[in-house]
Amino acid sequence: MSLSGPGVDNFPTLFSGGEIRGVKMSNRGVVSPLTRTSATEDGIVTDQMAAYYASYARGGWGLVMTEGVYIDLKYSQGYTFQPGIATDEQRDSWRKVVDVVHAEGVPIFMQIFHCGAINQGNRWVEGSIAPSVVKPKGEQIPRYRGAAGGFQTPREITRNEMSEVVESYAAAARRAIEIGFDGVEVHGANGYLPDEFLTVYTNQRDDEYGGPIENRIRYHCEVMQAVRDAVPDNPVGVRISQTKVNDFEYAWPGGDDDAKVVFSSLAKTGIDFIDCSSHLGLAPVFGTENSLSGLARKYSGLPVMANGKLDQPKDAEAALTQGEGDFVSIGKSALADYNWPRKIAADEARVPFNPGMTMPYATLDCYEAFWAENPTGVPKEKVEARDVTEGA
Template identity: 45%
Template sequence: MSTSHPALSSFRLGAHELSSRYAVAPMTRISASPEGVPTPEMARYYAEFAEGGFPLVITEGIYPDTAHSQGYLDQPGLASAEHVEGWRSVTEAVHAAGGVLVGQLMHAGALSQGNRYTSERIAPSAVQPRGEMMPEYGGSGPWPTPRGMSTRDIEDVVAGFAAAARNAVDAGFDGVEVHAANGYLLDQFITDYTNQRTDSYGGPMANRIKLAAEVVRAIKAVVPQGFLVGVRLSQTKVNDFTYRWPEGERDAEAAYSALAAAGADYLHIASEGRNWLDTARLAGGRTITSIARELTGLPVIANGGMHDTVLAERVLDGGHSDLLSVGRAALANPDLPRRVAKDVELDPFDHGMLDPAVTLDNVRRWRESRQA
């Protein structure tokens, strides 16, 4: 295969030698059992990416506890022995196909649309989320106003993330990614208008990033050496595509420095609902990905339109990131790295794959209709 494109060059992430710079971005699939146990179909789904040449696969958001973290009905968890056993079949399938599998740990906080354990939502402050719930994930209408979290709630959240990371080790994952992006709980602490706290978790970015850093530190304390611990960050959110960190470069530097000091192994900078070009560049001209890379020296994953080979080359050659995560284009092209290597045109993403719901069953029906 040709290696002329920089995305096809190898890269070492922790103990793992990746054959290219491509990664599968986390995408919610709501296709686990009602109890949150991964299914055989999920194992086939994730293995298909590794078989298609993606060396790094990051899972959908996984809820870490049986209290407030679940965001969607039929979302997978990592909070029980049954969850661990279910995920073990997924990790084995991906490893058999030659891939590295990282489980994304996600606490939905105020943006929970379905939780089989409770109807209560928690958040840094009692602020009603903007926008409305997403129908493709089973929601409708405005989000309820959450309960502001106590110090005990914060301690429980940190403990839940750490316990789920330990479960991820037992399930055979190669690492975990802490979801501190896209408007979910840790990002609700990072975002100024959803975090109105007056204690050490509120105020400037150095305080607002504190919970995410504590989660990373707690996970690193319970996982073995060499187990990857990454963090996903974003400015935009599933319910707010226009938000930007109010102090730009200063906020970015404060967040990245805190996470690096906590022991993060990589940073994954996402562009929820937007192209990297639309969200990455700050007022001073620098990009949020290049700042992360220059300031911390950590590997950085860029997200947002990275299936575009021209953009991907610009991002890599320009020093903006080390790796590229691909979402919807990977759904349409699970063999995307192989297609790029052979200079084969990519199939366009069809929103019918997600309509009316973002389930694996829906994708199967969509494919069958195309073959009919």
Template identity: 30%
Template structure:
């Protein structure tokens, strides 16, 4: 291993956890939870067990309530069967000496009535439909027009997050990541391209931060701040979302999260799954506005990861799709070995094919 690569594989202290390396497995929706119960299974446990060599894993996004679901067969963390399923996953990861956080998710308007309780309209900050698609029993379908959450309903959703955080503790997770990125519910309150509210949760930046910060505080009622992170995507247009002045929103958000002493800020730099320079944004200003660890995400190669860590532009690097097809990604990066190519046809739904059957280097 070249000397300049050592930083990627050096230990790191995150809050009160000692990570074996600087490589984070990013959350990846795979739509393989048990039908009906939406609970993780033994197959999911094996998938995460195979990838336990990451510095830590962030689980696939997991809805905090049925209302929070936007795609077929994504796991929840609001019912007893789901907690029991997640316990299989955390036990499997811990059995390999790994660490795993759960990502808490409410999709907001990125849903379809077919996935909502009693066929109700999805909820959002405002009643503005997204030009986006979701996946249900029939395949890809357009998102449904949402209704705006009533001011009086905000406390109910905050409580759903708190309860989900409690369930995550019961399931044996090492920590929690709050999903405030990629155009989902919390992002729909943060960004003025969607949030057109005229109550205390809309308008000014301070007001738009209010609901996401209430969610963070609810999770902190359950978890120590050293075990909580937040994911953001300040300029990603994913799921038809935008803001007229993103630095004016996300820098104060990072400052508020830092003031609460959170363990990390996980930032998608650029367009989700797309160009890193999709729009102007000073991610180093964002990083310096936050007092905890900074996890950089989006399109990282081995070389870019090493360069970014050596330059001090991040503390940890999150890899997404490479982890799908390379269960031993850490070892492959360490050895600078070729990576397996992923099969997009098996990303969502299905069984072991394209999920737990990718070969490790040791299989060669």
């Protein structure tokens, strides 16, 4: 849908059309993946979720990206009430989401997900798997219904399981496209399975998947190659970050050199875009002049989604015009105000994100309860966040 109003003239790049592998977007604003743990216990999509995704489409976004969706009935699910795309029944339950978003003329991509060691709720199996036997840092995340205390220690994934998981990503991508999604993004960021291979302290392997950066990015590339081959005609991308849902400090030890290997290797798999998740999407990294997404653009030559506090339209516009991204992916401010693009176009104030919107859980029920209590969207009393509201 094409928006009009004074904001469109003020932020012409944000409101210019974009395209990824033939999928057209009316503007550069992307709903960042947002886990809401609001499916059924068996990972089936509800009518409430369909209404939720429809709100973004009506809000004028260029592209809607779903929350992380688990890919098998084994170790991929990380959160209770997370939606899945592992079975035909789960797949079919997504049709209502695709249909309502498409009815507004907006494309929608699915983010496919394997939690690796960051498992705090799995309906199907006990335990967790990871590149190496390393207990995840930090505590479970209360906002996603985690139990008090730390994560369990994973067992090492077998070589056979590594291949099975690659095939599950591919099968999940196929199912997503079958039900009408326009594209898929692999969640390769924030400390989940692929990122655990990339990260030095969670990957202690001494085979060809461990050690130098060329080895640590190998699993990502195998996943992306399989997904590329599974859905050759649709946009395929990967989300990449340095920090994790349970570690806000980690930085790639090889800096710019690591970035070069990571982004150029991923590009060689034939994917169509890279989504860079970070806390500050405009902040230069590794002593270079670029943000991580700027480096992704430079080294991959692909369209890139920039992310991280780009919700002020001047910052979104700056990221786009300064070459830090081709699209801007908006997280908390999308969650707070589904009409972010429409209101910017009309030069209207947006409802700011408030941690109370995700408390005690980041569910749709809690969000609705917040609005029932705070009809303006701004609570009378300051709400203290129980945990930092960053990536998932």
